[in-house]
Amino acid sequence: MLGAAFFLVAILYSSTGHGGASGYIAVMALYGLAPQEIKPIALCMNIVVSLVAAIQFYRAGHFKRALFLPFILGSVPLAMLGGYLHLPTKWFNLLLGAVLAYAALQLAFKPAQQAQENIPRFGIAVAAGAAIGLLSGLIGVGGGIFLTPLLLLMGWANPRQAAAVSAPFILLNSMSGLAGFVMQSSYSGLPGSIILLAPAALAGGLLGGHLGSRILPMRGITLALSAVLFIAAFKLFYI
Numbered sequence: 001m002l003g004a005a006f007f008l009v010a011i012l013y014s015s016t017g018h019g020g021a022s023g024y025i026a027v028m029a030l031y032g033l034a035p036q037e038i039k040p041i042a043l044c045m046n047i048v049v050s051l052v053a054a055i056q057f058y059r060a061g062h063f064k065r066a067l068f069l070p071f072i073l074g075s076v077p078l079a080m081l082g083g084y085l086h087l088p089t090k091w092f093n094l095l096l097g098a099v100l101a102y103a104a105l106q107l108a109f110k111p112a113q114q115a116q117e118n119i120p121r122f123g124i125a126v127a128a129g130a131a132i133g134l135l136s137g138l139i140g141v142g143g144g145i146f147l148t149p150l151l152l153l154m155g156w157a158n159p160r161q162a163a164a165v166s167a168p169f170i171l172l173n174s175m176s177g178l179a180g181f182v183m184q185s186s187y188s189g190l191p192g193s194i195i196l197l198a199p200a201a202l203a204g205g206l207l208g209g210h211l212g213s214r215i216l217p218m219r220g221i222t223l224a225l226s227a228v229l230f231i232a233a234f235k236l237f238y239i
Contacts (some may be wrong), residue, residue: 010204082137
Protein backbone atom coordinates (compact mmCIF):
# COMPACT_ATOMS: atom_id res chain seq x y z
CA MET A 1 0.00 0.00 0.00
CA LEU A 2 2.79 2.42 0.86
CA GLY A 3 4.61 1.63 -2.39
CA ALA A 4 1.42 2.21 -4.41
CA ALA A 5 0.90 5.55 -2.67
CA PHE A 6 4.50 6.57 -3.41
CA PHE A 7 3.99 5.63 -7.07
CA LEU A 8 0.93 7.90 -7.35
CA VAL A 9 2.58 10.75 -5.47
CA ALA A 10 5.64 10.52 -7.73
CA ILE A 11 3.49 10.72 -10.88
CA LEU A 12 1.70 13.85 -9.68
CA TYR A 13 4.76 15.64 -8.36
CA SER A 14 7.21 14.77 -11.14
CA SER A 15 4.77 16.12 -13.75
CA THR A 16 5.51 19.54 -12.21
CA GLY A 17 9.26 18.94 -11.84
CA HIS A 18 9.00 18.10 -8.13
CA GLY A 19 10.37 15.17 -6.16
CA GLY A 20 7.30 14.63 -3.97
CA ALA A 21 8.75 14.94 -0.45
CA SER A 22 5.75 16.72 1.03
CA GLY A 23 3.47 14.05 -0.42
CA TYR A 24 5.61 11.20 0.88
CA ILE A 25 5.76 12.82 4.31
CA ALA A 26 1.97 13.14 4.43
CA VAL A 27 1.50 9.51 3.35
CA MET A 28 4.08 8.15 5.81
CA ALA A 29 2.68 10.16 8.72
CA LEU A 30 -0.84 8.91 7.98
CA TYR A 31 0.55 5.39 7.60
CA GLY A 32 2.13 5.62 11.06
CA LEU A 33 5.85 5.48 10.32
CA ALA A 34 8.20 6.60 13.06
CA PRO A 35 9.21 10.29 12.86
CA GLN A 36 12.92 9.45 12.66
CA GLU A 37 12.27 7.43 9.50
CA ILE A 38 10.11 9.94 7.66
CA LYS A 39 12.64 12.68 6.90
CA PRO A 40 15.42 10.51 5.39
CA ILE A 41 12.96 8.41 3.37
CA ALA A 42 11.32 11.55 1.95
CA LEU A 43 14.68 13.06 1.02
CA CYS A 44 15.89 9.84 -0.63
CA MET A 45 12.68 9.52 -2.69
CA ASN A 46 13.08 13.17 -3.61
CA ILE A 47 16.57 12.48 -4.95
CA VAL A 48 15.36 9.57 -7.09
CA VAL A 49 12.31 11.32 -8.57
CA SER A 50 13.81 14.79 -9.05
CA LEU A 51 16.80 13.28 -10.86
CA VAL A 52 14.47 11.59 -13.34
CA ALA A 53 12.36 14.74 -13.75
CA ALA A 54 15.44 16.95 -14.21
CA ILE A 55 16.74 14.73 -17.02
CA GLN A 56 13.38 14.61 -18.79
CA PHE A 57 12.64 18.34 -18.62
CA TYR A 58 16.22 19.14 -19.66
CA ARG A 59 16.05 16.81 -22.65
CA ALA A 60 12.76 18.43 -23.67
CA GLY A 61 14.58 21.80 -23.86
CA HIS A 62 12.89 23.69 -21.02
CA PHE A 63 15.87 24.30 -18.67
CA LYS A 64 17.09 27.91 -18.14
CA ARG A 65 20.59 27.90 -16.65
CA ALA A 66 20.67 31.66 -15.98
CA LEU A 67 17.53 31.35 -13.88
CA PHE A 68 18.71 28.25 -12.03
CA LEU A 69 22.23 29.22 -10.92
CA PRO A 70 21.60 32.11 -8.47
CA PHE A 71 18.83 30.25 -6.67
CA ILE A 72 20.91 27.11 -6.20
CA LEU A 73 24.00 29.05 -5.05
CA GLY A 74 22.02 30.45 -2.14
CA SER A 75 20.05 27.34 -1.30
CA VAL A 76 22.49 24.42 -1.01
CA PRO A 77 24.52 25.58 2.05
CA LEU A 78 21.36 26.59 3.93
CA ALA A 79 19.60 23.32 3.04
CA MET A 80 22.44 21.44 4.75
CA LEU A 81 22.09 23.66 7.82
CA GLY A 82 18.32 23.13 7.86
CA GLY A 83 18.79 19.36 7.55
CA TYR A 84 21.14 19.40 10.52
CA LEU A 85 18.86 21.48 12.74
CA HIS A 86 15.92 20.01 14.64
CA LEU A 87 13.51 22.67 15.86
CA PRO A 88 10.00 22.67 17.34
CA THR A 89 7.93 23.78 14.36
CA LYS A 90 4.21 23.96 15.21
CA TRP A 91 3.64 27.66 14.47
CA PHE A 92 6.32 27.63 11.80
CA ASN A 93 4.45 24.86 9.97
CA LEU A 94 1.11 26.63 10.28
CA LEU A 95 2.56 29.78 8.73
CA LEU A 96 4.18 27.87 5.87
CA GLY A 97 0.96 25.93 5.29
CA ALA A 98 -0.99 29.17 4.97
CA VAL A 99 1.54 30.55 2.47
CA LEU A 100 1.38 27.38 0.36
CA ALA A 101 -2.43 27.28 0.44
CA TYR A 102 -2.51 30.92 -0.74
CA ALA A 103 -0.08 30.15 -3.58
CA ALA A 104 -2.17 27.10 -4.55
CA LEU A 105 -5.31 29.23 -4.80
CA GLN A 106 -3.48 31.89 -6.82
CA LEU A 107 -2.27 29.31 -9.33
CA ALA A 108 -5.60 27.48 -9.53
CA PHE A 109 -7.88 30.46 -10.14
CA LYS A 110 -5.75 33.17 -11.75
CA PRO A 111 -4.60 33.05 -15.37
CA ALA A 112 -0.90 32.25 -15.65
CA GLN A 113 1.31 35.26 -16.37
CA GLN A 114 3.45 35.28 -19.44
CA ALA A 115 7.07 34.47 -18.69
CA GLN A 116 9.25 37.57 -18.97
CA GLU A 117 12.55 37.64 -20.81
CA ASN A 118 14.41 39.02 -17.80
CA ILE A 119 15.38 37.04 -14.75
CA PRO A 120 15.43 38.36 -11.16
CA ARG A 121 18.43 40.31 -9.96
CA PHE A 122 21.26 38.04 -8.92
CA GLY A 123 21.29 39.14 -5.27
CA ILE A 124 17.53 38.79 -4.92
CA ALA A 125 17.61 35.29 -6.42
CA VAL A 126 20.50 34.20 -4.16
CA ALA A 127 18.71 35.52 -1.05
CA ALA A 128 15.46 33.84 -2.07
CA GLY A 129 17.33 30.60 -2.72
CA ALA A 130 18.96 30.78 0.72
CA ALA A 131 15.60 31.25 2.45
CA ILE A 132 14.06 28.39 0.46
CA GLY A 133 17.05 26.15 1.21
CA LEU A 134 16.82 26.72 4.96
CA LEU A 135 13.07 26.08 5.02
CA SER A 136 13.48 22.99 2.87
CA GLY A 137 16.13 21.48 5.11
CA LEU A 138 14.10 22.15 8.24
CA ILE A 139 10.96 20.38 7.03
CA GLY A 140 12.66 17.68 4.93
CA VAL A 141 11.69 18.69 1.39
CA GLY A 142 13.63 19.82 -1.67
CA GLY A 143 12.23 23.34 -1.96
CA GLY A 144 10.26 23.06 -5.19
CA ILE A 145 7.00 23.77 -3.37
CA PHE A 146 8.45 27.23 -2.65
CA LEU A 147 10.50 27.89 -5.79
CA THR A 148 8.02 26.88 -8.50
CA PRO A 149 5.11 29.10 -7.38
CA LEU A 150 7.57 31.98 -6.88
CA LEU A 151 8.81 31.64 -10.47
CA LEU A 152 5.27 31.40 -11.86
CA LEU A 153 3.62 34.12 -9.80
CA MET A 154 6.49 36.55 -10.50
CA GLY A 155 6.31 35.78 -14.22
CA TRP A 156 9.95 34.64 -14.43
CA ALA A 157 9.14 31.33 -16.13
CA ASN A 158 6.30 29.43 -17.77
CA PRO A 159 5.12 26.19 -16.12
CA ARG A 160 7.51 23.90 -18.03
CA GLN A 161 10.50 26.22 -17.52
CA ALA A 162 9.67 26.46 -13.81
CA ALA A 163 9.50 22.67 -13.59
CA ALA A 164 12.81 22.31 -15.46
CA VAL A 165 14.53 24.70 -13.03
CA SER A 166 12.86 23.27 -9.93
CA ALA A 167 13.80 19.63 -10.58
CA PRO A 168 17.61 20.03 -10.35
CA PHE A 169 17.10 22.60 -7.57
CA ILE A 170 15.20 19.95 -5.59
CA LEU A 171 17.79 17.30 -6.41
CA LEU A 172 20.74 19.30 -5.05
CA ASN A 173 18.84 20.61 -2.02
CA SER A 174 17.65 17.12 -1.14
CA MET A 175 21.20 15.80 -1.32
CA SER A 176 22.40 18.68 0.85
CA GLY A 177 19.55 18.23 3.35
CA LEU A 178 20.24 14.49 3.56
CA ALA A 179 23.93 15.19 4.18
CA GLY A 180 22.96 17.52 7.04
CA PHE A 181 20.67 14.84 8.47
CA VAL A 182 23.47 12.25 8.32
CA MET A 183 25.76 14.63 10.22
CA GLN A 184 23.44 14.69 13.25
CA SER A 185 24.84 13.05 16.38
CA SER A 186 21.69 10.94 16.66
CA TYR A 187 22.07 9.49 13.15
CA SER A 188 22.02 5.68 13.18
CA GLY A 189 21.76 4.77 9.49
CA LEU A 190 19.19 5.12 6.71
CA PRO A 191 15.98 3.08 6.98
CA GLY A 192 16.14 -0.20 5.07
CA SER A 193 12.66 0.40 3.62
CA ILE A 194 14.20 2.93 1.22
CA ILE A 195 15.37 0.06 -1.00
CA LEU A 196 11.83 -1.31 -1.19
CA LEU A 197 10.11 2.02 -1.82
CA ALA A 198 12.57 3.54 -4.30
CA PRO A 199 11.44 1.44 -7.33
CA ALA A 200 7.84 2.60 -6.90
CA ALA A 201 8.93 6.24 -6.72
CA LEU A 202 11.25 5.76 -9.70
CA ALA A 203 8.47 4.27 -11.85
CA GLY A 204 6.10 7.09 -10.93
CA GLY A 205 8.80 9.67 -11.60
CA LEU A 206 9.49 8.29 -15.07
CA LEU A 207 5.81 8.41 -16.01
CA GLY A 208 5.05 11.79 -14.44
CA GLY A 209 8.19 13.44 -15.81
CA HIS A 210 7.32 12.29 -19.33
CA LEU A 211 3.76 13.58 -19.01
CA GLY A 212 4.83 16.96 -17.66
CA SER A 213 7.74 17.60 -20.02
CA ARG A 214 6.08 16.53 -23.27
CA ILE A 215 2.35 15.82 -23.04
CA LEU A 216 0.42 17.82 -20.45
CA PRO A 217 -0.71 21.31 -21.52
CA MET A 218 0.69 24.29 -19.62
CA ARG A 219 -2.57 24.75 -17.72
CA GLY A 220 -2.56 21.09 -16.76
CA ILE A 221 0.89 21.47 -15.20
CA THR A 222 -0.27 24.54 -13.28
CA LEU A 223 -3.32 22.73 -11.92
CA ALA A 224 -1.17 19.74 -10.96
CA LEU A 225 1.16 22.12 -9.13
CA SER A 226 -1.83 23.64 -7.32
CA ALA A 227 -2.81 20.15 -6.15
CA VAL A 228 0.77 19.54 -5.00
CA LEU A 229 0.76 22.76 -2.97
CA PHE A 230 -2.55 21.86 -1.33
CA ILE A 231 -1.08 18.47 -0.30
CA ALA A 232 1.97 20.24 1.13
CA ALA A 233 -0.25 22.71 3.02
CA PHE A 234 -2.33 19.82 4.41
CA LYS A 235 0.84 18.13 5.61
CA LEU A 236 2.00 21.29 7.40
CA PHE A 237 -1.41 22.00 8.95
CA TYR A 238 -2.37 18.57 10.16
CA ILE A 239 0.69 16.29 10.34
